[in-house]
Amino acid sequence: MNSGLFSGAVGLYDGFYGGFGGGHGPEHGFGQQLGASTSSVLLDGETGELGAAAAADVPKRKGGGREEKAATALRSHSEAERRRRERINAHLATLRSMLPCTDKMDKAALLAEVINHVKKLKSEAARVGKHCPVPSGADEVTVEVVQQPQESPHHDRTGAAFLVKATLSCGDGCADLFADVRRALQPLAPRVVGSEVTTLGGRVRITVAMSREGAVTAASVHQALDSVLDRVASAAAAFEFSPRDSLLAGNKRRRVSTFDSSSSSC
DNA sequence: TAAGAGATTTAGTCGGGTAC
DNA sequence: GTACCCGACTAAATCTCTTA
Numbered sequence: 001m002n003s004g005l006f007s008g009a010v011g012l013y014d015g016f017y018g019g020f021g022g023g024h025g026p027e028h029g030f031g032q033q034l035g036a037s038t039s040s041v042l043l044d045g046e047t048g049e050l051g052a053a054a055a056a057d058v059p060k061r062k063g064g065g066r067e068e069k070a071a072t073a074l075r076s077h078s079e080a081e082r083r084r085r086e087r088i089n090a091h092l093a094t095l096r097s098m099l100p101c102t103d104k105m106d107k108a109a110l111l112a113e114v115i116n117h118v119k120k121l122k123s124e125a126a127r128v129g130k131h132c133p134v135p136s137g138a139d140e141v142t143v144e145v146v147q148q149p150q151e152s153p154h155h156d157r158t159g160a161a162f163l164v165k166a167t168l169s170c171g172d173g174c175a176d177l178f179a180d181v182r183r184a185l186q187p188l189a190p191r192v193v194g195s196e197v198t199t200l201g202g203r204v205r206i207t208v209a210m211s212r213e214g215a216v217t218a219a220s221v222h223q224a225l226d227s228v229l230d231r232v233a234s235a236a237a238a239f240e241f242s243p244r245d246s247l248l249a250g251n252k253r254r255r256v257s258t259f260d261s262s263s264s265s266c
Numbered sequence: 267t268a269a270g271a272g273a274t275t276t277a278g279t280c281g282g283g284t285a286c
Numbered sequence: 287g288t289a290c291c292c293g294a295c296t297a298a299a300t301c302t303c304t305t306a
Binding site (some may be wrong): 077078079082085106107108 | 274275276277278279280281
């Protein structure tokens with residue numbers, strides 16, 4: 001059963017190539033006219049292997065080796081395409097399994113659903129991030145001076161009216177990050193009244209609140225934590241450009257489509 | 267409601283282009 | 287030269303709509 005659309009397309013094709021259409025089989029196909037130049041002649045439709053009958057039809061004459069070579073290339077090409085399709089379908093199946101109620105969806109609808117889901121997750125993450133002390137996406141140090149509440153239990157003990165509240169956000173790849181922060185602040189001899197560590201999605205956020213007294217100023221604390229951030233950044237860079245990673249990166253070919261290039265700027 | 271026609275989806279094939 | 291990607295195409299299967 002063929003559609004009118006396809007029939008029309010075939011008709012167009014016929015006119016353009018002067019009789020290419022009229023059947024995809026070996027009897028009428030382009031391949032037959034050119035000898036054994038297409039796999040529609042040589043390949044068994046189901047297995048992709050050389051069918052016995054078709055193989056018998058291959059003329060054994062001068063240049064037969066070349067034809068055999070071409071047939072082998074076509075076969076491996078078909079198999080490569082099959083593997084490629086399998087890979088695409090496997091990833092689509094993975095996506096399907098990650099979302100509910102996608103069993104009946106076709107591929108296009110599934111992709112649309114995945115896009116919607118990712119958008120939803122991103123907006124939700126942004127919303128949650130506004131109200132919770134989750135690590136920011138950027139490696140950064142923020143320092144602020146806040147007035148210590150009178151009713152604070154630390155107010156009387158420290159006698160300081162202001163707190164220096166410092167926050168460091170970065171990747172959590174560095175195992176002794178907290179020790180680094182302690183070491184960096186140690187020369188300032190801070191009187192720490194509170195600290196908090198939050199990790200999320202490979203990011204860490206360390207918040208330390210100290211009395212603003214002695215050497216503890218917004219500037220000195222900022223400088224100390226900046227040095228920690230520098231160490232983290234150089235450690236991350238060293239990891240990123242390790243020989244193993246660059247080797248792996250080199251094995252993968254990059255192809256930038258129109259869609260990729262436009263979306264990468266977002 | 268069943269049958270038929272048209273529309274849509276999917277898999278397979280082919281040839282050309284490209285990066286390595 | 288090779289492996290991979292991609293667009294164009296066909297055939298088959300399946301879905302949807304219309305009509306008797």
